[in-house]
Amino acid sequence: MSKNLYIKTFGCQMNERDSEIMEQMLAQEGYVPAASPEGADVVLINTCSIREKAEQKVFSLLGQLREEKARNPSLLLGVTGCVAQQEGERIRERMPHVDLIVGTQQIYQLPEMLARLTQGMTTRETATDLEGSFAIPPFQKLLINTPPSPAPHSFRRFVTIMQGCNNYCSYCVVPGTRGREISRPVADIMEEVEILVSQGVKEITLLGQNVNSYGKTNKVADTEVDFPQLLRQVALVNGLRRLRFTTSHPKDLSEALMRCFAEIDILCPHFHLPVQSGSNAVLQRMNRKYTVENYLEKVASLRRLCPDIALATDIIVGFPGETEADFQATMDLLQTVRFHGSFSFKYSDRPHTRSAEFSDKIPEEVKARRLMEFQSLQDSISLERNSESIGREVEVMVESGEGNRLRGRTPANQIVHFTAAPASSLIPGTLARVQIDHAGKHSLKGTLRN
Ligand code: 5AD
Ligand code: SF4
Secondary structure: OOEEEEEEEOOOHHHHHHHHHHHHHHHOOOEEEOOOOOOOOEEEEEEOOOOHHHHHHHHHHHHHHHHHHHHOOOOEEEEEHHHHHHHOOHHHHHOOOOOEEEOOOOHHHHHHHHHHHHOOOOOOEEEOOOOOOOOHHHHHHHHHHOOOOOOOOOOEEEEEOEEOOOOOOOOOOHHHHHOOOEEOOHHHHHHHHHHHHHOOOOEEEEEOOOHHHOOOOEEOOOOOOOHHHHHHHHHOOOOOOEEEEEOOOHHHOOHHHHHHHHHOOOEOOEEEOOOEOOOHHHHHHOOOOOOHHHHHHHHHHHHHHOOOOEEEEEEEEOOOOOOHHHHHHHHHHHHHHOOOEEEEEEOOOOOOOOHHHOOOOOOHHHHHHHHHHHHHHHHHHHHHHHHOOOOOEEEEEEEEEEOOEEEEEOOOOOEEEEEOOOOOOOOOOOEEEEEEEEEOOOEEEEEEEO
16 A cells, blocks of 8 residues: 655755655655645655754744644654754754654665654664765665656756765855765766656756865765766767756866856856855855955856856855945945846854854844845846846746746746747747746746747
8 A cells, every 4th residue: 555755845956856866765665745744654854954044944844743743643754854964863852753863864774764663663763874975876776767756847857966065164064964075976977867868857957065076075986077077978968958057166166167168058057156255354254265356257257158157146144243344245246246146145053163153243133134135136136137138039948837828947047937829739848939028036928939
């Protein structure tokens, strides 16, 4: 008999990919995805601890699930991901109804852990070792044996190329939750990409905390291939129409990688390059190892090589000691680069990070005001950037649609809503030519050409 599995994913694309892997692994054990936790046999919360708010959301959801567990005592409740890694057994001090705690590198053990719980061999399971190993064998077999789920986005998939991070930005919890950097062997990556493309996947995003150092730090296998070379190899897979990657650290952004944007046809001209602050003093305390000037030089080179490139970034406001002048420098940087989009956050202290110990913490109301100012400037710039597309014909990869109303994405990652003749055969993954008639700050509108 099939059992129902509900997974709630918080956080980044790494976590989304891990959730897919868990779903695929458990599908082989007879679990089918459920749309809600009500009545499910297993509920997994795949968690993020990057900011305080992200972690609070996890605990508030776990609190709500206490009632569901009371209604349905056979429900197994698990916590996976970064909060599980960071807190381990401590989660049960606040949430004693949690049955299962699985750290970021132990998800491959999930089927056995669940089997022990369902067979009553144990009543609590915890696995949080962080060994810096990729646990490749089951991972790989899994992908070979399991076709992509018929999810609406199955034309588009993530492929993990590395795990962990060695950078130790002073505010960041990731080295603690994901461990040291380790690169996956090229042969495994290529095999996974080829399988996915042969199953109809049209767009692949290569994932790592810092893809620029792929192959340079710890390796599972003896690869001499660096990230630009890996991109070129993946781009050669026949049938793949779009290639993306995330995330990059500006200090490791090489000329060779920049040239990829000019030279690889299917590499989308969209680049997420987190800058974090426009003040050199703050960047130094963040341990980012570049200056604003270095960053701007890289932006200029990228734009020389690929004039259409859309740049996106991450910003933290209210880092300890951030003065009004430091914040203004971040606003100036935004004006100078005119990012197409950004993710911006109020600084929060995280466990075991250096900045948590810094003095001169910024009051909440100052952080909130700075965040609002930053986001309102970004919104107006995003609108201007999007307006540049009005009147242009762009290539859109269809994502979803109902009747004659469709939704897709440009190579620059802008969302496009457009209309097509009823019953046109634009299934997800198809490339269409769309004339842009209207721009908003978060999306474009247009009409199908063909
Ligand atoms: N406080 C606020 N934002 C943070 N980020 C990472 N750590 C923190 C923190 N302690 C942001 C950075 C990073 C993004 C994923 O989250 O901008 O790039
Ligand atoms: Fe969150 Fe970072 Fe963990 Fe991703 S790696 S889930 S962003 S803490």
